[in-house]
Amino acid sequence: MTHNTQPVVIIGGGQSGLAAARAVRNAGLRPLVLEAGDRPVGSWPRYYDSLTLFSPSQYSSMPGAPFGGNPDHYPTRDEVVAYLQGYADDLGVEIRTGTRATAVEAYGAGFVVHTDAGDSIPTGGVVAATGSFTNPYVPVLPGRDGFTGQTLHVADYRNPAPYVGQRVVIVGAGNSAVQVGYELGQVARVTLATRAPLLFLPQRQEGKDLHYWLETLGFDELPSAWLARLITGVPVLDDGVYSKAEAAGVFDRREMFTAFDGDKLVWADVEREQVDVVLFATGYRPSLEYLSGLGALDSDGMPLHMGGISLTHPGLVYVGLEFQRSFSSNTLRGAHRDADYVVGPLAAHVAGAASVLGA
Structure with missing residues (x-):
């Protein structure tokens, strides 16, 4: 099989994978999407029950597929799931659900992608x-292994029911930390442990949602290097509810604790307090373990790339990394821009490899 008949393998069938599939298809190549879950909707079904987007429908759409409904509505988790499923259905590309990529190995000018089903898929390019x-x-903190209370990451949180009447400390200062803290605060005693005061950013300014201004002023597409200079702290989008709730x-906010001690936390002022639950809303790192044997990652498991284009392997690109190229890189509204950007060099590599092989 030559490179012009092989598919371009896209690992992951969430918003970033679907955006990549569209870009690969539009480049005249054949995308094959591998999605570990049972639906091509990424991780959305596993987020907490009450999650709503921080951007309204009109700023939460992928190319050619308006979200629908009231443009000022903030979609819920389940609405996003339904939207992505519809988007996938309309793409007209091959999507294999229930298929997890376990390894990628270099093979000639291309790759072989191995799956948990025992398949080995040759390809000229990988997304x-x-x-x-x-x-x-989850940050490493002294005494955590001996903590007798419950610890969990927000990835494992679903709803407040198990925590009624408990003492809960949430580690984190971002949108998820505040949204979950507000929800838990209705049924439990909640503190957000942070290294700096909460930074509330008005959701609407001059009658317009913040995302209107991000788009109008071009902030959504600012290069990541500029963002590092402009953004200080972790802004929390707020329509007034969260700041009033604090x-x-x-919920309240305290300086980050310094250690665990049995069933207690040691606060920065050395006070010890018994706590039932510590919930970490401390973010995520890229899930790229299938590339670990390829030599495409650094010692911390982070991809070696520039703007989503691998620095180690021509034909390997990324979509959906946080701040990959801009503020909106890993969002519904922004992933397509990165997909279009990286598919150009990927398509050129696939064509060049096919030419060398005489395809």
């Missing part, structure tokens, strides 16, 4: 679009 949800980040004591 790594697996996101990060399956690789939650002021009313629905």
Whole structure:
């Protein structure tokens, strides 16, 4: 089989993988999407029950598929799942669900992708679009292994029912930490442990959602290097509910604790407090373990890339990395821009490899 008949393998069937499939298809190549889950909707069904997008429908769409409904509506988790399923159905590309990529090996000018079903798929190009949800980040803190309470990451949180009446500390200062803290604060005593005060950013300014201004002013597409200079702290989008809730004591905020001690936390002021649950809303790292034997990752498992294009293997590209090229890189509204960007060099590599082989 030559490179012009082989598919381009896209690993991951969430929003980034679907955006990549569209770009690969539009480049005249044949995409094959491998999705470990039972539906091509990525990690969305596994997020907490009450999750809503922080951007309204009109700023949460992928190319050629408006979200539908009220453009100012903030879609729920389940609405996003239904939207992605519909998008996948309309793409007209091959998607294999229930298929997990286990390894990628270099083979000539291309690759072979191995799956948990025992398949070995030759390809001229690979798009790594697996996101990060399956690789939650939890910081190393003294005494955690001996903590007798419960610890979990927000990836494993679903709803407040198991935590009624408990003492809960949430580690994190971002949108998820505040959204979950607000929800838990209705049934439990909740503190957000952070290294800096919460930074609330008004959801609407001059009658327009913040995303209107991000798009109008071009902030959505600013290069990541510029963002590092402009953004200080972790902004939390707020329509007024969360800041009022903090002021009313629905949840409070304390300086990050320094250690675990049995069933207690040691706060920065050395006070020890018994705690039932510590929930980490501390983000994620890219889920790229299938590339570990390829030599495409650094010692921390992070991809060696520039703008989503591998620095180690021509024909390997990424879509869906946080701040890959811009503020919106790993979002519904922004993944397609990165997909279009990386598929250009990928298509050139596939064509060049086919030419060398006389295809």
